[in-house]
Amino acid sequence: MPRALNATAASLLGFLHDGPQSGYDLLRTAERAIGDFWSLTRSQVYRELAAMADDGLVVAAEVGARDRRAYAVTDEGREAFRQWLSRLPAEEQIRYPLLLVLAFARHLPPGELAAFVAQHRAVHAARLEGYHQARVEALAAGARPVDLVTLDFGTRYETAVVEWFDALPAELREG
Amino acid sequence: MPRALNATAASLLGFLHDGPQSGYDLLRTAERAIGDFWSLTRSQVYRELAAMADDGLVVAAEVGARDRRAYAVTDEGREAFRQWLSRLPAEEQIRYPLLLVLAFARHLPPGELAAFVAQHRAVHAARLEGYHQARVEALAAGARPVDLVTLDFGTRYETAVVEWFDALPAELREG
DNA sequence: TCTTGACCATCCACTGTAGACCGTGCCACG
DNA sequence: CGTGGCACGGTCTACAGTGGATGGTCAAGA
Numbered sequence: 001m002p003r004a005l006n007a008t009a010a011s012l013l014g015f016l017h018d019g020p021q022s023g024y025d026l027l028r029t030a031e032r033a034i035g036d037f038w039s040l041t042r043s044q045v046y047r048e049l050a051a052m053a054d055d056g057l058v059v060a061a062e063v064g065a066r067d068r069r070a071y072a073v074t075d076e077g078r079e080a081f082r083q084w085l086s087r088l089p090a091e092e093q094i095r096y097p098l099l100l101v102l103a104f105a106r107h108l109p110p111g112e113l114a115a116f117v118a119q120h121r122a123v124h125a126a127r128l129e130g131y132h133q134a135r136v137e138a139l140a141a142g143a144r145p146v147d148l149v150t151l152d153f154g155t156r157y158e159t160a161v162v163e164w165f166d167a168l169p170a171e172l173r174e175g
Numbered sequence: 176m177p178r179a180l181n182a183t184a185a186s187l188l189g190f191l192h193d194g195p196q197s198g199y200d201l202l203r204t205a206e207r208a209i210g211d212f213w214s215l216t217r218s219q220v221y222r223e224l225a226a227m228a229d230d231g232l233v234v235a236a237e238v239g240a241r242d243r244r245a246y247a248v249t250d251e252g253r254e255a256f257r258q259w260l261s262r263l264p265a266e267e268q269i270r271y272p273l274l275l276v277l278a279f280a281r282h283l284p285p286g287e288l289a290a291f292v293a294q295h296r297a298v299h300a301a302r303l304e305g306y307h308q309a310r311v312e313a314l315a316a317g318a319r320p321v322d323l324v325t326l327d328f329g330t331r332y333e334t335a336v337v338e339w340f341d342a343l344p345a346e347l348r349e350g
Numbered sequence: 351t352c353t354t355g356a357c358c359a360t361c362c363a364c365t366g367t368a369g370a371c372c373g374t375g376c377c378a379c380g
Numbered sequence: 381c382g383t384g385g386c387a388c389g390g391t392c393t394a395c396a397g398t399g400g401a402t403g404g405t406c407a408a409g410a
Contacts, residue, residue, distance in 0.1 A: 006364085006365065007272050007275060008365080008366080010275075011275055011279075014278075014279045014282065017282070022388095022389070022390090023389075023390070024388065024389050024390075025389095033278055034274060034275060034278050036269070037269050037270065037271045037274045037275075038270055038271070038272075038274065038275050039268060039270060039366080039367080040366080040367095041366070041367055041368070042368095042389095042390080042391095043366085043367075043368080043369095043391085043392080043393090044365080044366060044367080046389095046390065046391075047365090047366095048365095064389095065374075065375060065376095065388090065389090066373080066374050066375060066388060066389050066390085067373080067374080067388095067389055067390055067391095068388080068389060068390085069389090069390090081282070082282070085276060085279060085282055085283050086283070086287060088291055088294060089272035089273040089275065089276045089291060089295070090272045091272075091295075091298065092269060092270060092271035092272070092273070093214060093268075093269070093270045093271075094211075094212045094267060094268070094269050094332075095212065095213055095214065095267060095268045095397095096212045096213070096267035096268075096328075097182050097213075097264035097265045097266075097267070098264040098267070099209065099212050099213065099324075099325050099328060100182060100185075100186055100209060100213050100264065101260060101264045102324050102325060103186075103189075103208060103209055103325060104186075104189045104260060105321065107189070107192070107256070107257070107260055108260050108261070112261060116263055116264060119263060120264070120266075123266065145344040146280065146344050146346065146347065149274075149277050149343060149344070149347065150274050150277065150278060152339060152342070153271075153274060153336075153339050156335040156336070156338060156339045157269075157332070157335055157336075159335065160331040160332055160334065160335035161328075161331070161332075163331060164327060164328050164331045167327070168324060169320040169321050169324070171321065172321065172324065181395085181396070183396080183397080197358070197359090198358075198359070199357070199358050199359080214397080214398085215397080215398095216397070216398055216399070217358095217359085217360095217399095218360085218361080218362090218397080218398075218399080218400095219396075219397060219398080221358095221359065221360070222396090222397095223396095242357095242358055242359055242360095242404080242405080243357080243358060243359085244358090244359085268367095270366095
């Protein structure tokens with residue numbers, strides 16, 4: 001009986017259900033599919049793959065060019081993934097350093113703060129724009145509503161954040 | 176020249192500007208002030224306090240009852256905090272396991288998924304309600320707009336999330 | 351008086367992040 | 381043709397963050 005999966009390992013297993021992939025591939029697959037709301041790093045991918053290989057949830061197959069090692073799910077891996085999926089997902093975590101800084105606004109000259117705010121707003125506005133584009137492309141590619149739920153989450157989130165920026169008290173926006 | 180602060184250590188330093196506190200106090204102060212968008216744990220608080228004491232940014236004062244040790248900022252600590260504050264804050268990070276599960280929806284019986292969705296929606300609706308209450312109380316206590324920016328962020332965020340839940344395709348909401 | 355619970359801290363294992371580092375095959379361009 | 385640069389593919393390490401177990405101490409109430 002292998003120990004319980006963590007969400008990162010589980011997500012890798014999930015992607016491997018669609019066919020063998022190397023760690024490198026998995027990282028890119030994951031970033032594309034869920035990268036905005038589920039970060040993961042190279043180190044982590046390889047760490048989890050090695051651990052799962054130890055536990056027999058995946059097997060390393062076909063060592064290709066440049067140390068490339070594609071992994072495939074085993075039946076045990078499929079079962080572990082199924083079990084992980086059936087547990088209630090944890091709450092989301094948000095860590096937003098800008099809010100930290102705003103909480104200490106009185107220690108900072110107003111102009112500096114306004115500059116931070118402006119830069120962050122620009123980032124969010126750009127992401128929002130990116131989501132709009134992505135939506136158009138996805139629809140053009142024949143995506144169903146169920147395929148757009150994370151994109152939709154992102155759109156709503158970024159919209160809310162941009163509106164929050166625009167509603168900040170003037171002294172935080174303009175210094 | 177001490178190494179650069181991380182955001183967690185910096186936030187502790189910030190709170191200590193208002194007077195000496197023990198690790199225990201700091202944890203509660205921080206949870207109350209910034210807990211919803213900046214998580215931190217006991218272990219971390221004590222670890223950072225010890226490290227900052229090593230670096231001379233804080234000093235342990237007045238060992239009180241029950242191993243209680245209140246820490247106070249030093250001048251060096253104030254300077255380190257000021258420097259940390261003046262650097263552009265990093266982007267926010269969001270990790271939402273429910274979105275991960277939704278991305279693998281096709282591997283899950285629809286009813287189970289709908290149950291998860293319903294439970295998460297309830298949590299967010301409750302948080303939103305809590306923010307509304309908190310806003311009323313803060314205003315009654317004479318808070319200025321600038322004191323409400325993080326609360327406002329939370330409110331807009333939770334509003335967006337709840338609306339997202341309500342706009343999910345029917346097969347994800349009802350199974 | 352005794353017990354329960356809040357207070358206060360320590361420690362550990364695991365997970366997550368960031369970046370340095372290294373080799374290798376591919377391909378564009380001279 | 382041949383070579384130099386870049387994308388690929390992976391390893392390693394230090395640090396940061398999470399969660400739970402553990403353990404002692406004081407205060408208040410049964």
